[in-house]
Amino acid sequence: MAQWMRKKQPALPDPDEETQQEPTQTELVQENVAPGSPMSPNVETEPDEAGPLLRVSGVERSFQVGGLPLHVLKGINLELQPRRLVMLRGRSGSGKTTLLNLIGGLDQPTKGEIVFREHPFHRMGDDARTNVRRRELGFIFQTFALMPLLSAYENVELSLRMADRPRGEWKARVMECLELVGLAKRMHHRPFELSGGEQQRVAIAKAIAHRPRLLLADEPTAELDS
Template sequence: MKPILKVQHVAKSFGKGNKEIQVLQNVNLAINESSLTALKGRSGSGKTTLLNLIGTLDKPSEGKIYFQDNEISQYSEKQSSELRRLNFGIIFQSYGLIPLLTVAENIEFGLRITDVPRKEWKKRIEESIDLVGLTKRVKHRPYELSGGEQQRVAIARAIAPKPSLILADEPTAELDSYMAFRMIQVFQELTQNDKITILMTTHDPGILEMLDDVYALEAGKLADDY
């Protein structure tokens, strides 16, 4: 199977001189198309930083990142924005929902900025809301929802455009074990039925066995046991 994503000798540091902090060191990774992969590791191990580099939200200090055989790690801001708009779905830990919009409107907003035809919006919104189990919350605004429900809206918004790649930062962190299991089942369905590739970070050992691949990050390096 051909990798959709390749990370080659990537390093990332912040600060300069004696204040420089090395967050990632010589990370090499290949993610296969239509796979469900997790980066696991303790807080501060570099998982979110690596996800941000792959999502072109930041640039590596060293190394290269390829998506569909195109080197994306040195894209301009405009190129990066276009890549994310057309190819990526990103689920942030902070959810990133728009406070004054309802659940359905937040998902519609995600569709507006992609190239999904307008005539498909209603169906995509309904499908994604159904997948995350929020049909009864369609007209609620974020402040009327629990943290777990907001997280599920963020998941629905990311999956509605059916992007090539979903990057999800701790997408089950606010969910109980049943709902976390259900969301991973949804992710499995997306990889199998819609050929979406999903790369996520997690602390949750309970879901690791459901994934295709798991990589462990320790102090900015990939551990050898994965």
């Protein structure tokens, strides 16, 4: 297990406060992910790459609110290496979800650069970013983001379909992920037949099913039992 590395990141301003005030600091904590983990990429066929997995340089994100700019992120710089478990900590409203959306290609920065592997998200169009997300990124959202008419099994399988994974591996991988989160016996239930915690676990299984190179989790255990 690698030693913990702590790195102070540039401040993330609170959107509820005046933009001229000094922002608060956030902390980025990193740890190695063990090879062979169910959440890691396929290490047998995809060895670690040289260089960082993700680079964020001088990123800013602002929105127009009532005709005035609201600066949510300013001067964000970070670099992530492969097989790292990273935790971004900051108070509510400091822009953590906004930063995750930018890193995952769901949004684009007002200023700065975001490069995931060889993909410059800050310059790519919506369709190009979508193709990368389907194959190489996994998301665990606060709101689950499950298809309401699909069963737990079908929701997890959808991740493999969208990533263009070979059909022959779908069943085994779906069952592996559902068993990992303790829901193999609930695989035929739809989201409305599951508790909030069970829906969250399906969302986790769905996010890791296609073995993404980068897994982004926004409060992934908020609905789970303590």
